[in-house]
Amino acid sequence: xxxxxxxxxxxxxxxxxxxxxMDRWAPDEVDAHVAYMxxxxxxxxRTGEYVDSQALxxxxxxxRFDGEGRPPVTDGPFAETKDLIAGWMIxxxxxxxxxxxxxxxxxxxxxxxxxxIHEWLELRPFYGVTPPTTx
Amino acid sequence: xxxxxxxxxVPAVIGxxxxxxxxFAAAEDAxxxxxxxxxxxxxxxxxxxxxxxxxAVAWRKxxxxxxxxxxxxxxxxxFEHDPAPGSVSAADDSLELFFLCxxxxxxxxxxxxxxxxxxxxxxxCQIAAAYxxxxxxxxxxxxxxxRTLAGQRLDRPGDVATVLRVLYLIFNEDYxxxxxxxxxxxxxxxxxxxxxxxxxxxxxxxxxxxxxxxRAARFTARGALVPLDAQDRTRWDPDLIEEGIGILQAAxxxxxxxxxxxxxAIAALHADAxxxxxxxxxxxxEWYDELVALTDSPIARLNRVVALGEVAGPRGGLTALTELExxxxxxxxxxxxxxxxxxxxxxxxxxxxxxxxxAASTAxxxxxxxxAARLNSA
Numbered sequence: 001x002x003x004x005x006x007x008x009x010x011x012x013x014x015x016x017x018x019x020x021x022m023d024r025w026a027p028d029e030v031d032a033h034v035a036y037m038x039x040x041x042x043x044x045x046r047t048g049e050y051v052d053s054q055a056l057x058x059x060x061x062x063x064r065f066d067g068e069g070r071p072p073v074t075d076g077p078f079a080e081t082k083d084l085i086a087g088w089m090i091x092x093x094x095x096x097x098x099x100x101x102x103x104x105x106x107x108x109x110x111x112x113x114x115x116x117i118h119e120w121l122e123l124r125p126f127y128g129v130t131p132p133t134t135x
Numbered sequence: 136x137x138x139x140x141x142x143x144x145v146p147a148v149i150g151x152x153x154x155x156x157x158x159f160a161a162a163e164d165a166x167x168x169x170x171x172x173x174x175x176x177x178x179x180x181x182x183x184x185x186x187x188x189x190x191a192v193a194w195r196k197x198x199x200x201x202x203x204x205x206x207x208x209x210x211x212x213x214f215e216h217d218p219a220p221g222s223v224s225a226a227d228d229s230l231e232l233f234f235l236c237x238x239x240x241x242x243x244x245x246x247x248x249x250x251x252x253x254x255x256x257x258x259x260c261q262i263a264a265a266y267x268x269x270x271x272x273x274x275x276x277x278x279x280x281x282r283t284l285a286g287q288r289l290d291r292p293g294d295v296a297t298v299l300r301v302l303y304l305i306f307n308e309d310y311x312x313x314x315x316x317x318x319x320x321x322x323x324x325x326x327x328x329x330x331x332x333x334x335x336x337x338x339x340x341x342x343x344x345x346x347x348x349x350r351a352a353r354f355t356a357r358g359a360l361v362p363l364d365a366q367d368r369t370r371w372d373p374d375l376i377e378e379g380i381g382i383l384q385a386a387x388x389x390x391x392x393x394x395x396x397x398x399x400a401i402a403a404l405h406a407d408a409x410x411x412x413x414x415x416x417x418x419x420x421e422w423y424d425e426l427v428a429l430t431d432s433p434i435a436r437l438n439r440v441v442a443l444g445e446v447a448g449p450r451g452g453l454t455a456l457t458e459l460e461x462x463x464x465x466x467x468x469x470x471x472x473x474x475x476x477x478x479x480x481x482x483x484x485x486x487x488x489x490x491x492x493x494a495a496s497t498a499x500x501x502x503x504x505x506x507a508a509r510l511n512s513a
Contacts, residue, residue, distance in 0.1 A: 023488040027512070057493070057494075059493065
């Protein structure tokens with residue numbers, strides 16, 4: 001089993017096919033989208049492939065060490081130019097192919113007019129423990 | 136004996152160990168170990184005197200701990216005989232523990248963790264699960280809190296307001312582990328009320344009961360948030376409401392008003408109404424005026440604006456809203472609600488969308504997005 005991080009972005013990713021902001025959907029479409037995401041997590045829990053998921057607020061800061069004894073410098077998130085992560089899901093799957101398959105399914109969540117959003121999700125494998133080379 | 140009955144014995148047992156000479160941190164550790172032992176041993180053979188059993192086992196664990204340390208001869212001499220528990224009452228012990236665990240030198244997070252463990256008798260593992268942190272992290276937080284307390288003078292009287300704040304923080308946590316934190320906070324508030332007759336203790340208990348009564352109606356089966364005006368009021372718990380109102384009325388009768396009593400009075404007026412339109416908004420507004428006078432809290436002022444919008448109309452609410460900082464949590468959501476009531480759907484939709492961006496939880500965010508979507512697609 002290998003762990004993968006699925007990252008959903010507020011912006012910065014290539015444009016989705018059905019790219020309509022959520023507040024422009026019908027209320028039923030919002031509900032259908034949320035239900036799809038919940039069902040996806042429930043289903044992966046049943047297959048033993050779900051690890052964790054969290055949604056992140058768009059509010060954020062950049063923080064940097066700024067020399068010994070000096071406070072770190074923080075500044076705005078520059079939301080208009082920089083990529084922001086909206087949330088993540090961690091899955092634990094048997095193969096790279098399965099990870100891609102699940103990311104594809106998650107990207108097919110319904111949006112405006114019930115059509116799939118086709119949004120881009122970033123898929124990042126975890127570094128694992130290197131297995132011993134001798135038995 | 137169920138687990139929560141068992142946990143109710145914890146403060147008294149810690150108190151007895153303290154009176155026999157154990158310091159707080161050591162007593163708390165020993166009782167925690169005895170509690171974990173009890174959870175398994177009692178299933179096979181429940182003791183006739185549960186408190187006596189816990190005291191005996193915890194005292195033995197404490198002595199083991201003392202013996203393991205350096206300079207043990209000296210300490211062993213000190214604790215050679217089991218002294219009698221003494222004449223101080225269990226009520227004083229419980230109250231002292233409440234004050235200790237909510238000590239102002241602790242951060243709120245530490246005070247919460249320590250209260251749940253030392254007064255509530257939860258295990259570190261249960262507290263960690265409730266707050267979604269690893270057990271080792273929670274164990275460190277608790278030992279750090281106990282080290283902080285070790286350097287404090289504990290002879291001055293505790294501040295009941297600090298204890299109430301800690302309990303209310305526990306009540307308002309919405310994380311879900313296998314421990315129901317809201318239920319736990321109510322249990323602790325009941326315990327506190329049994330040892331401290333203070334109208335604000337009753338006020339907080341009433342407030343929690345009245346909020347808790349609405350819990351089943353507050354979310355859909357799928358976890359979506361249901362606002363007050365859309366809640367199915369037949370799903371509110373009438374017993375909890377009746378109990379809450381009774382406790383509140385007795386507290387108000389003592390004529391020492393505090394912020395929790397004022398908040399409970401507002402919750403009681405909501406609980407009493409058949410719908411949001413039949414709610415006694417003028418009286419709610421009066422209670423918000425009391426609350427603002429008592430606390431000067433900007434959140435109370437913001438909530439007051441909602442009530443004012445019902446009494447004086449949305450324009451009145453919007454005017455009052457301009458006097459408040461826009462950075463307040465839920466400011467945009469209140470503005471959206473008032474603009475919608477005022478008939479400006481486009482502006483309301485923009486405000487709802489803006490509110491969704493700064494929502495405190497995903498349930499709240501989804502709800503606000505749905506509100507924006509509702510107005511945009513109308």
